[in-house]
Amino acid sequence: xxxxxxxxxxxxxxxxxxxxxxxxxxxxYSVEALVDPQKALRRIAExxxxxxxxxxxxxxxxxxxILEAAMKKSHRTRVIVITGYANVNLAxxxxxxxxxxxxxxxxxxxxxxxxxxxxxxALDINEEINHExxxx
Amino acid sequence: MSVITLTTDAYSRGNRLAEGIAxxxxxxxxxxxxxxxxxxxxxxxxxxxxxxxxxxSTSFFNPLSSRKYRLIPxxxxxxxxxxxxxxxxxxxxxxxSRIQEVSHAIKVRVIASAESRMREVIQKERSSGxxxxxxxxxxxxxxxQRWSRAIYGTDISDPALYDLVVNIGSMExxxxxxxIETIVITARQKKFEPMTYSVNCLKNIALSCRIKAAFIxxxxxxxxxxxxxxxxLLVPALRRKNQKNILAFKNxxxxxxxxxxxxxxxxxxxxxDIARGN
Numbered sequence: 001x002x003x004x005x006x007x008x009x010x011x012x013x014x015x016x017x018x019x020x021x022x023x024x025x026x027x028x029y030s031v032e033a034l035v036d037p038q039k040a041l042r043r044i045a046e047x048x049x050x051x052x053x054x055x056x057x058x059x060x061x062x063x064x065x066i067l068e069a070a071m072k073k074s075h076r077t078r079v080i081v082i083t084g085y086a087n088v089n090l091a092x093x094x095x096x097x098x099x100x101x102x103x104x105x106x107x108x109x110x111x112x113x114x115x116x117x118x119x120x121x122a123l124d125i126n127e128e129i130n131h132e133x134x135x136x
Numbered sequence: 137m138s139v140i141t142l143t144t145d146a147y148s149r150g151n152r153l154a155e156g157i158a159x160x161x162x163x164x165x166x167x168x169x170x171x172x173x174x175x176x177x178x179x180x181x182x183x184x185x186x187x188x189x190x191x192x193s194t195s196f197f198n199p200l201s202s203r204k205y206r207l208i209p210x211x212x213x214x215x216x217x218x219x220x221x222x223x224x225x226x227x228x229x230x231x232x233s234r235i236q237e238v239s240h241a242i243k244v245r246v247i248a249s250a251e252s253r254m255r256e257v258i259q260k261e262r263s264s265g266x267x268x269x270x271x272x273x274x275x276x277x278x279x280x281q282r283w284s285r286a287i288y289g290t291d292i293s294d295p296a297l298y299d300l301v302v303n304i305g306s307m308e309x310x311x312x313x314x315x316i317e318t319i320v321i322t323a324r325q326k327k328f329e330p331m332t333y334s335v336n337c338l339k340n341i342a343l344s345c346r347i348k349a350a351f352i353x354x355x356x357x358x359x360x361x362x363x364x365x366x367x368x369l370l371v372p373a374l375r376r377k378n379q380k381n382i383l384a385f386k387n388x389x390x391x392x393x394x395x396x397x398x399x400x401x402x403x404x405x406x407x408x409d410i411a412r413g414n
Contacts, residue, residue: 018388091239096327103332115332 036060154227365396
């Protein structure tokens with residue numbers, strides 16, 4: 001597993017990125033925060049992120065499109081959906097399309113940190129499995 | 137924790153299906169008997185009374201005010217708590233309407249043909265014939281529908297309540313095996329995996345149920361909603377003398393585990409139905 005996890009934060013509310021980014025950088029992650037989901041799609045096409053944290057309700061491009069683009073780019077990427085409009089249908093759609101987890105806004109920073117830690121652990125396990133299968 | 141609810145009509149081999157699914161999935165399997173026993177122990181209430189509360193035929197006059205319906209929240213509280221604690225398959229119809237928003241709780245309804253149910257009645261109850269068996273099934277189905285309408289305002293046979301409705305047909309062994317396989321395949325879909333949001337949804341419901349159960353005798357018509365430790369109470373038409381006791385009431389609720397903040401709203405009776413979406 002890589003030393004520093006690359007995380008992309010996508011939320012059109014600037015305050016979300018402003019608050020989350022420093023807190024996650026402090027823990028040791030490499031974090032890129034974007035308010036423009038179009039730009040996020042371009043970044044996803046260019047780069048393989050370890051973890052993407054995305055809002056759902058955004059103008060022009062929604063979080064589901066971000067999720068789909070991330071899964072198209074790499075199934076290794078763990079996508080965490082954060083939304084203030086969670087419901088049973090949205091939750092199931094996001095999970096069906098490959099989301100790692102869904103957190104309802106507002107949330108405590110500790111909640112997100114825990115989910116990111118779980119995602120990191122899942123990446124670790126996944127890479128161990130891949131490594132073992134490639135050694136066989 | 138994953139949850140499957142399996143709602144079947146009486147004499148539809150529900151137990152066998154539930155046990156088969158539980159075995160394949162590695163889940164704990166419980167039915168109403170387990171829920172009743174746990175509620176009897178937790179709330180020190182006679183098991184027979186709890187059993188009656190599930191079988192009771194409804195009256196035309198305000199069923200929720202009746203003593204037996206006051207026992208339902210106790211059963212709900214115990215059941216939802218179990219759902220929070222472990223991978224579970226529950227065979228029954230308590231709280232199925234309550235957990236509609238929980239995305240990792242798969243609601244399954246299984247329907248069997250009338251003929252096979254009648255045969256089951258004859259075999260189990262040593263009923264004298266098909267006509268008697270048919271009457272029994274018809275009566276039980278109607279009773280359960282009325283119960284569900286009275287408690288939840290929904291028809292338990294409404295397919296809209298379920299994620300999966302399976303017509304098992306004749307209930308031969310092969311049919312049962314196929315249905316178990318279908319439900320297991322559905323339950324393993326990623327969209328039904330527990331996630332932070334759905335787990336919190338279930339925890340919120342569990343807390344609401346616990347509070348409702350704890351104060352059911354004092355406030356039987358109280359509507360409780362919870363959100364991550366914040367509790368919203370809609371108390372219909374408190375008497376003037378009781379209104380002075382709101383602070384004491386809030387303090388009592390604050391003592392319950394998992395409660396961080398309480399908001400009490402007092403409304404006239406008419407708002408009770410509106411708040412529940414009726």
